[in-house]
Amino acid sequence: MPWHARLHLDYRQESDRTVARFRHDGPLRILQSLYPEGDAICHNVLVHPPGGLVGGDTLDIDIEGADGSHGLITTPGASRFYRSEGELAMQRTRIRLARGARLEWLPLEAICYSGCQAENRLTIEVEPGAEMIGWDVTALGLPNANQPFERGSYLQHIEVPGVWLERGRIDAADQRLLQSPLGFGGHRCIASLFFVSGSPATRARREVLLGHARRLLEEHELFDSAGATSPHAEVVVLRVLAPMVEPAMQLLRDVWQAWRAEVWQLPAATPRIWST
Numbered sequence: 001m002p003w004h005a006r007l008h009l010d011y012r013q014e015s016d017r018t019v020a021r022f023r024h025d026g027p028l029r030i031l032q033s034l035y036p037e038g039d040a041i042c043h044n045v046l047v048h049p050p051g052g053l054v055g056g057d058t059l060d061i062d063i064e065g066a067d068g069s070h071g072l073i074t075t076p077g078a079s080r081f082y083r084s085e086g087e088l089a090m091q092r093t094r095i096r097l098a099r100g101a102r103l104e105w106l107p108l109e110a111i112c113y114s115g116c117q118a119e120n121r122l123t124i125e126v127e128p129g130a131e132m133i134g135w136d137v138t139a140l141g142l143p144n145a146n147q148p149f150e151r152g153s154y155l156q157h158i159e160v161p162g163v164w165l166e167r168g169r170i171d172a173a174d175q176r177l178l179q180s181p182l183g184f185g186g187h188r189c190i191a192s193l194f195f196v197s198g199s200p201a202t203r204a205r206r207e208v209l210l211g212h213a214r215r216l217l218e219e220h221e222l223f224d225s226a227g228a229t230s231p232h233a234e235v236v237v238l239r240v241l242a243p244m245v246e247p248a249m250q251l252l253r254d255v256w257q258a259w260r261a262e263v264w265q266l267p268a269a270t271p272r273i274w275s276t
Contacts, residue, residue, distance in 0.1 A: 002056030002087070003027060009061070011042060011101070013068035018042040020071060028059055030073075037269050041070045045273050046107070048079065053091065055084030055117060061093040065101030065130070072104040074271045078139070078245075079107065081154065083115030092121045097130035097198070102264065105134030106256070106271070109189075109245050112140050112154045114147065114172065119155040126160070126198035126234075133259055135252050137191040139245050140170065140178075149188065160196055164235045187225060187241040191248040193255055195263065200233035205263075209236045212258040220251050 005026030012019050017039035022030050027049045034043040048059065065071060081089050091110075097103055110120055126132060136158060141149030151172050158166045170177065170190075177183040184190070195209055213228035213236075220226070225241040238255055242248035257268040 002058070003050060003053070004058045005048070006060045007046070007062065009044070009046075009063045009071075009073075011063075011065045011069035011071040011103070013066060016040065018069045018071060020044055028061070034272065036272065037266070041072060041266075041269075043072045043074075043271055045271070046073055046075050051077075052080030052082050053089035053118065054082045055087030055089055057089045059091040061091070063093070063095045063103065063105075065095075065097040065103050067098050067100040070102040072106065072269075072271065074106045074273060075108050076273050077108055079110045080113065081110065081116040081118035081120075082113050083152070084117040086117065089116065089118045090121075091119070093123070095122070095124045095132065095134075097126045097132060099127045099129040099198070101127075101130045103132040103134070104256075104260070105132060107135075107137075109137040109139050109191075109249070111142065112138065112149055112152065112170075114141055114150045114152055116152040116154060118153070119157070121157040122159070124158075124160045124196055126196055128199045130198040131263065132196050133194070133256055133263075134196070135191065135193040135256065137189065137245065137249060137252070140172075140188040140190075143188055144244065156190075158192065158194075160232075160235060163232050164196075166192070184241055185225065187243055189240075189242040189245050189248045191240040191242065191252055193238040193240075193252045193259075195236040195259055197234045201236075206230045206233070206236055208262060209259055212262060213238045213255045216251065216254050216258060220247075220254075222247055222251055226251065
């Protein structure tokens with residue numbers, strides 16, 4: 001029987017402390033709020049106990065940030081889209097930030113198993129004065145476990161309405177896309193890190209963020225298959241192709257930490273769940 005799960009997560013500032021309140025329906029929830037950086041930043045871990053989605057499953061995640069709040073969200077492990085007999089597995093995430101809110105959206109990778117029929121949609125709405133840093137990481141199959149992505153289809157959709165849209169369908173049968181040097185060039189991990197501002201950033205500010213990303217790229221093994229751009233005055237993006245998840249995720253973490261230090265004057269902070 002398909003799972004239909006919903007989570008609404010609401011960040012508010014109460015007496016100089018960011019507080020997270022949530023409502024859920026089905027197997028989707030957050031763990032206890034943590035404050036490793038002090039009361040201003042609330043860290044949460046989003047959990048989906050079934051561990052993955054099969055055909056017919058739907059996850060709806062709705063995140064709101066009020067003025068003055070700062071939330072950081074991650075997951076305890078990868079999300080998984082398993083083989084389907086034809087029905088679609090869907091994850092929809094909507095982030096809405098009010099003026100003065102900050103959010104860090106840092107889930108671990110989504111793994112597309114061979115035979116999956118899946119969609120993963122992320123919509124970000126930020127008011128002027130709000131900012132977020134987030135990433136999206138997709139792994140096609142499990143090459144190291146001899147489980148290649150040989151069948152199936154995956155649609156990835158990331159959107160800041162009216163500002164930025166990245167949408168692409170990956171079909172396992174499309175070998176020109178998967179193997180061509182004009183496509184993925186044989187890589188099986190696709191990742192993006194993005195800074196989104198509700199107000200246009202100055203060229204100087206965007207160039208500083210691009211400079212941090214490019215400096216770290218020069219020292220990284222993925223130098224030849226990654227790049228940083230600013231497709232709009234409200235968005236800066238680092239895009240990465242990698243043979244596997246680990247080097248891509250390490251690069252994203254390094255740049256994320258450099259960006260949060262630059263735009264928010266915050267030191268590096270690694271969620272505890274990543275080291276357990």
